[in-house]
Amino acid sequence: MTTYYEKIPFVWEEPKPAIPVPKRLIFRSLNDVPMEDFTAAVSCAMSSSLDRSDQKVVRELGADKAALEFIVQASKDFDYEPQWWQLGYNSTGELVGFIQPVLYRGCRKDNLEEGTIYYIGVVPKQQGKRYIYDLLCQATYLLQKIGVWRVFCDTDVLNTPMIRGFQDVGYHQFSSPWQRPL
Numbered sequence: 001m002t003t004y005y006e007k008i009p010f011v012w013e014e015p016k017p018a019i020p021v022p023k024r025l026i027f028r029s030l031n032d033v034p035m036e037d038f039t040a041a042v043s044c045a046m047s048s049s050l051d052r053s054d055q056k057v058v059r060e061l062g063a064d065k066a067a068l069e070f071i072v073q074a075s076k077d078f079d080y081e082p083q084w085w086q087l088g089y090n091s092t093g094e095l096v097g098f099i100q101p102v103l104y105r106g107c108r109k110d111n112l113e114e115g116t117i118y119y120i121g122v123v124p125k126q127q128g129k130r131y132i133y134d135l136l137c138q139a140t141y142l143l144q145k146i147g148v149w150r151v152f153c154d155t156d157v158l159n160t161p162m163i164r165g166f167q168d169v170g171y172h173q174f175s176s177p178w179q180r181p182l
Contacts, residue, residue: 005052006177010166012151021137026089030082041098043067045121050159074118078102084142096131097122099139112149132165
């Protein structure tokens with residue numbers, strides 16, 4: 001028997017003015033940090049994720065292997081440049097989280113791409129400080145610079161910090177939650 005969970009779809013539709021990115025974080029891309037550091041950040045965030053699909057894969061594979069497989073899958077399914085994937089650090093140099101904006105393949109409209117934030121996360125030590133807002137603003141800004149007609153994302157209905165982040169940044173709920181197999 002297949003178990004299901006619900007995800008809420010959110011959308012950011014262009015054209016809009018460039019989103020202002022708060023200055024609390026310093027961002028470094030895959031051009032500046034080793035992939036191992038990026039993978040470690042994803043692993044750390046996945047280990048405390050509120051998304052039930054993340055929880056399941058971490059239980060099955062462990063956080064490190066789950067993160068690595070997640071990153072490899074992004075390369076197979078989406079287009080991105082290394083400078084788009086970034087780690088965010090606070091003013092004391094501590095890792096806060098990461099962003100993975102990507103482009104859907106085959107969803108071009110009026111010479112613009114359709115983007116998504118493949119994954120975004122705050123490491124456990126930094127949770128509760130509203131850094132998801134800063135990370136989401138940076139990811140959205142990068143997609144705006146690339147040239148998208150829309151950013152389409154979703155999150156688990158139980159991930160209230162991410163839901164609030166989408167709403168605070170200016171995304172709107174696209175439709176009722178949909179069921180996804182767990």
